[in-house]
Amino acid sequence: MSDHSVLRITRELYELTKGGDLSIAAACRDVDVRRVRALIIGPPDTPYEFGFFEFLIKFGKDYPTKAPYVISLTTNRGQTRFNPNIYSIGKVCLSILGTWRGSSGEEWSSAQGLESVLLSIQSLMSSNPYENEPGFEEARGEEDKKLQQLYVEKIRHETLRISVIERLEDHLGIDRKQNKRPTHITPDAEPNPEVDEWEPFKDKCKLRCLWYFQSYMNSINDGMAKHKDGTRFERMPFEGHGNQMDGQFMYSQLKKRLLVVREKLDEETALWAGEGLIAVQKELTIANNIKRQYEQTVELFKRLDSPLDIELIDDNPFVWILTLVGQPMTNLDAGIVRIRMHISPNFPEEQPRVVVLTPLFHHRISSSGQLCYFTTRDSSNLASHVQAIITAIEDENPAYDPRTLVNPEAAKLLWGSPEDKKTYNRRLRRSVQDSLEYGY
Structure with missing residues (x-):
């Protein structure tokens, strides 16, 4: 592979990571930059909503002159076709990849790259994927x-079952007797990437499962109202043997399994505190690093004269309590917002999990208090996380971004009619007023 090609791939990976996109991600091992794993999070308002779809992208020596080779890894072990253009064997049919005939101007060009490939695949995940099939x-x-x-x-059901619930069960070590991992070989005679133990997006999926939990539950509850358990999927005219999506609706089972996933995630978050104290007692490097970052963050916000107080629970540097006083003339005016930030002993590989303890009606705060925020700055700097947390809560005129809408009811009002937005502001202010009486 030419040095130019290596530099091009490395730069594209860096730019994708730096951009902080909530719906696409990519990673590679240092030993082989040509072999990239990518994650696409299903777009909102589609049957793929907030599902986790993973792909393997292999760059040849002639990249970017020629398109990379792409294979889907989210296939239910080669049994499920998630889209007319994404086959159960992993093949991705796209004109820019040269795997599907396209109109003039839709072919690959060296001006395209990793991000454009991922966005093109994401565009297949539409609200009506049926029409992706020619004819x-x-x-x-x-x-x-x-x-x-x-x-x-049926895509909505299998997105929840396979790409969300089964994936998280595997990440959390939840025993699932059926659907054991296979050891077969893929068509290109390489070991099946699905059994590759490297899982670069494990933490990303866990965190987003906490963010989008209510959306998943809403989809499951809607599905339970529409489909009786045991009702078989309808086979589509374009689905054939070995390349279809077969199965049956079992929403009540999915609900039970998703609740177990949530319970395990909460248990894991709580365990971080105990593991952190052990790291402190052993004077491990990570404990010293987190304690130093805590002290630096406290000093930084003091210098900024910020209406924010930061303290530790039980002198544990892995559990921070942020107390934010609302700014005058805003929806948070005079409110007191308490926020708990859990930090993993594996930070920054595992990112903080943040819960707003004060019940607030807010589009970035789920009904259980999970805060959806992201930092486009150094994710290993906890001060950047604190600033991003404050920004997410205080922003009164946010740009519409459906990937951040972890409270569906609040989001519907905020981006609804002018009257809806007034209702949103009233409910937020009322919850802020209630915060003054909230017991800590």
Whole structure:
């Protein structure tokens, strides 16, 4: 591989990471920059909503002159076709990849790169994926419309089951007797990437599962109302043997499993505190680093004359309590917002998990208090995290970003009609007023 090609891939990986995109991510091992793992989070308002879809991208020696080779890893061990253009064997059909015939101007060019490939794949995850199949672009009658809806419904179910729940069960070590991992070989005679023990997106998926938990539960509850357990999936006209999505609706089972996932995530977060204290007692480097960052962060916000107080619980540097006083003339005016930040002994490989203890009606705060925030600065600097937390809570005119909407009810009001937004502001201010009486 030419030095130019290596530099190009390295730069694209860096730019993708620096951008802080909440819906796409990529990583590689230092020993092989040509072999990249990528994660695409399913777009909101589609049957793929907040699902975790992983891909393997291999760059040849002639990149970027020629397109990379892409294979889907989220296939239910080669049993599930998630899209007309994403096959159960992992093949991804896209004109820019040269795996599908396209119109003039849709072919690969060296101006494209890793990000454009991921965004093109993400665009396949539409609200009506049925029409991605050639010849089925438009509904020809009521039967076609019915099939389109049935296709959406089964993709939504399998997105929850396979890409979210089973993935998190594996990450958390939850025993699942069925669907054991295979040891077969992929068509290109390489070991199946699905059994590769390297999991670069484990923490990212765990954190986002906490963020999007209510959305998952809403989808499950809607599905339970529509589909009786045991109802088999309808096979689509374009699905064939070995390249289809078969199965049955079992939403009540998914609900139980998702609740166990949430319980295990909460247990893991709580364990960080105990593991942190052990690290302190053993005077491990990570404990000293976190304690030093705590002291530096406290000093920084004092110098900034910020209305923020930071303290530790039980003198444990791995559990921070932030107390934010609302700024005058804002929705948070005179409110007192308490926030708990859990820091992992494996930081920064595992990012902080943040819970707003004060019950607030806020589009960035889930019903259970999980705060959705992100920092585009140095993710290993805890002061950057604290600043991002404050910004997420205080921002009164946020740009619409459906990936951050962890409170569906609040988001619907905030970005609804002018009257809806007034209702959102009233409910937020009321919850802030209640914070003055909230017991700590």
